[in-house]
Amino acid sequence: MKYTSVKVARFIRRPNRFIAHVMLDNNEEIVHVKNTGRCREILQEGTVVILEEAKNTERKTKYSLIACYKGNVLINIDSQIPNLVVFDGIKEGKIKEFREVTKLSKEVVYGNSRFDLYFETNDQRGFIEVKGVTLETEGIAMFPDAPTQRGCKHIYEMIKAVEDGYAGFIFFLVQMKGVKYFTPFEIRDPEFTKALKLASEKGVTILAYDSIVSEDGITIGSPVEVRLKTM
Structure with a gap:
């Protein structure tokens, strides 16, 4: 399964289970999190995360958080996949x-x-x-x-x-x-x-x-x- 458009960012915080704040291209961006689980062990401040650009241009959040690095291991956290x-x-x-x-x-x-x-x-x-x-x-x-x-x-x-x-x-x-x-x-x-x-x-x-x-x-x-x- 391939994602069509992805970007690398850094995780800042997750105020609730649906959204997260990340640093993307030197700007803070609010993104959708494609996993309602806790993910506290991997979503730590400074963690490198992977974002998927939304196809729906009218969506409130332009990106979804789909994966993150834990050390050298890349973990996909997209619960829809x-x-x-x-x-x-x-x-x-x-x-x-x-x-x-x-x-x-x-x-x-x-x-x-x-x-x-x-x-x-x-x-x-x-x-x-x-x-x-x-x-x-x-x-x-x-x-x-x-x-x-x-x-x-x-x-x-x-x-x-x-x-x-x-x-x-x-x-x-x-x-x-x-x-x-x-x-x-x-x-x-x-x-x-x-x-x-x-x-x-x-x-x-x-x-x-x-x-x-x-x-x-x-x-x-x-x-x-x-x-x-x-x-």
């Missing part, structure tokens, strides 16, 4: 678990949830729920960075789908390279960790892949080991 990256990865045969897919659809309603992807192969049909991961500590990728009731709801709906005979996948897209493994962030959200562990026990497949991130794009990377917390 993971579904597309996984969708394209499946279409292009880059995700080994889905190389036999014959049908792939976005945003499919099941029960009380709308799952990100629906797929079919010659011998099964199922759902994929995609979660973007931007939090990394000492090489460990974690999700979520804030409590998520919605995330728990999706997991329990996925368990129900598996009980009804569908294949179910929770897919964590780590929006960076270089992590050692993925694990749910139990301290930040114990209920999500509990739900994810239960899902694994009930037959839901938990996957994680990293990403190849550049300043103007992001594509699917390689499988990442998943370690579930013991309760």
